[in-house]
């Protein structure tokens with residue numbers, strides 16, 4: 001809990017306060033103006049994959065309402081906006097022919113952001129792989145490193161300078177664990193052999209895209225990972241070993257590859273004969289100097305040894321814990337612990353909290369358009385306090401992007417979970433700032449002093 005030192009800590013001048021979204025979750029119109037389908041267009045139209053049969057065909061209709069959404073960000077006083085571009089809007093076949101209408105959409109969005117004093121943070125890949133590339137093996141095909149670099153290069157040449165903070169990948173761990181091991185996310189594979197291959201090609205593609213940026217880009221590029229602290233359920237040796245495996249698998253695997261040029265040794269134990277030995281030149285490609293990292297933090301996992309694949313570990317629900325609608329424990333101390341861990345392991349690289357937020361059941365829009373979401377306000381307050389503690393502990397945290405600006409399509413959970421600080425009525429597409437939006441707006445205006 002905060003002490004006199006941390007309570008007096010403050011957010012540094014110029015701290016970048018913003019909100020985050022992702023293309024497939026808010027845009028809708030996935031095939032408009034020459035865009036090609038992504039694996040999420042396919043996955044959502046595959047019966048049984050998404051709760052209630054929801055799809056991203058309309059979502060928040062941001063593809064048409066982008067100007068009003070930027071005006072909303074302006075009203076909230078946001079300093080930055082983290083969004084992702086849809087690879088298959090830009091390159092409908094994934095490589096080769098550029099769809100100018102797709103590029104124009106993002107160019108107009110960036111100009112509108114800049115005209116409203118909002119800094120764009122652009123994520124190249126937030127899970128929506130072009131279906132045409134999945135047909136060619138997708139993340140299982142080593143050629144994807146060049147395909148991804150080519151895609152990045154198209155955007156760098158079109159937008160660098162207006163966009164000064166670039167992100168290659170959003171959460172490679174989720175892409176592989178969800179898309180290739182457990183199958184809950186597109187492309188819905190379930191293979192312990194494919195998972196490490198997808199991991200390695202994602203990281204090779206990350207490296208190739210950073211290399212391509214260094215050839216023409218004049219600003220900053222980084223990687224976004226989701227990390228989740230693992231705490232032992234007991235002081236038994238088995239639980240300690242389970243924590244070690246879970247921590248290596250989720251928290252160390254991708255940052256070690258990108259920043260240290262190696263995978264944690266536990267991965268070989270975890271995947272056994274499914275863990276390939278990769279050539280050194282792959283790590284030379286993967287390990288590229290980064291200007292920053294993005295950390296997406298939501299919760300922690302109290303972990304015990306248990307029969308499970310591949311970790312032989314299980315999460316232990318906390319009887320006295322507070323949980324969100326997605327079943328994640330509210331545990332802000334975990335953010336402090338992990339930021340300090342990352343500082344010590346990777347040498348205090350500039351860090352943005354690129355996602356943090358919660359889904360709670362929000363009441364319907366009350367008279368006068370008010371939506372009371374006290375649990376989300378409490379969640380944000382506690383986690384912003386944790387960031388302030390981490391800064392006081394010496395972590396170089398440069399900014400915070402709340403997840404999410406808008407209620408949106410929560411992947412396989414469809415529209416059943418609402419993470420937005422702004423409510424979306426999917427029938428009318430009306431946006432209504434929740435109490436948490438007004439709370440966050442004051443935080444931004446006071447650089448966290450009103451926390």
Ligand SMILES: OC[C@@H]1[C@@H](O)[C@H](O)[C@@H](O)c2[nH]c(CCc3ccccc3)c[n+]21
Pocket residue numbers: 022025170171174226296298355403410411419
């Ligand atoms: O689930 C809320 C958000 C998603 O809407 C974002 O697109 C994604 O970047 C994101 N990552 C996480 C944490 C990792 C995670 C994702 C999905 C399922 C379980 C854990 C939470 N979220």
